[in-house]
Amino acid sequence: GFTQVLGYNPWERKNSYLKKIATVMGQKNQLWWDLPAIDTLELNQAIYELPQNTYKENLNELTELLEVKDLLNTQVRKLSLGQRMKFELIAALIHRPQVLFLDEPTIGLDVVAQQKVRDFIQDYNKKFNATIMLTSHNMDDLIDLAKRVIVIDKGEIIFDGKLSDLVSGFAKEKTIKLYFSKDIDVKSLENIGKVKKFSFPQATITVPRESVAFAAAELLQNFPIADLTIEEENIESIIRRVFRGEKK
Numbered sequence: 001g002f003t004q005v006l007g008y009n010p011w012e013r014k015n016s017y018l019k020k021i022a023t024v025m026g027q028k029n030q031l032w033w034d035l036p037a038i039d040t041l042e043l044n045q046a047i048y049e050l051p052q053n054t055y056k057e058n059l060n061e062l063t064e065l066l067e068v069k070d071l072l073n074t075q076v077r078k079l080s081l082g083q084r085m086k087f088e089l090i091a092a093l094i095h096r097p098q099v100l101f102l103d104e105p106t107i108g109l110d111v112v113a114q115q116k117v118r119d120f121i122q123d124y125n126k127k128f129n130a131t132i133m134l135t136s137h138n139m140d141d142l143i144d145l146a147k148r149v150i151v152i153d154k155g156e157i158i159f160d161g162k163l164s165d166l167v168s169g170f171a172k173e174k175t176i177k178l179y180f181s182k183d184i185d186v187k188s189l190e191n192i193g194k195v196k197k198f199s200f201p202q203a204t205i206t207v208p209r210e211s212v213a214f215a216a217a218e219l220l221q222n223f224p225i226a227d228l229t230i231e232e233e234n235i236e237s238i239i240r241r242v243f244r245g246e247k248k
Contacts, residue, residue: 022097026104059128082113171233179227
């Protein structure tokens with residue numbers, strides 16, 4: 001086959017091409033462990049031949065966005081995992097690449113750090129119109145960041161399209177979560193959908209996607225509903241269905 005990125009053949013590894021891309025791997029580091037993060041960033045400035053004013057402008061912007069300016073002179077080994085990942089992103093983006101490859105960027109991070117990294121990636125994409133290739137086993141990364149989803153199984157592409165198309169095509173049911181103001185007979189719910197959980201005053205049922213509006217109307221009209229929410233099927237369940245080769 002043939003691949004072209006930004007008008008270049010990637011395998012030729014021309015310097016002019018390499019200066020336009022960047023890679024961040026959640027399990028591999030480019031930061032020097034025993035040195036302050038600023039030393040790695042200054043090394044990257046030299047590698048990418050960035051003028052001092054451009055480097056300073058990019059550095060100030062990135063450290064402010066990720067809220068780590070006061071940690072620039074801290075030894076990398078003394079940083080938390082989340083702080084190190086932020087500096088990994090800064091090191092990769094200091095030359096403002098047009099294409100960014102992210103491999104498990106949130107792996108090992110706590111939920112707060114994960115969300116901050118995802119928010120930053122979104123901001124960078126919007127601000128600089130960069131193309132971002134993301135590989136992740138974290139479904140929250142997929143939900144928050146992906147506009148186009150490619151599912152690969154044993155080297156073969158088994159889905160390529162919008163996340164919304166993946167959900168609508170493979171999610172056969174929707175979940176309705178209920179909160180009742182009065183006690184009810186749980187058997188009466190079985191006429192509406194599959195009862196997954198019932199513990200008064202709460203219940204969870206699933207219904208076919210195409211009948212969710214009718215089911216919601218029936219519930220509101222015939223049951224003492226205090227609150228009702230409709231949710232999509234868990235994205236992990238949908239992905240498993242795709243891998244099992246189930247039909248749309």
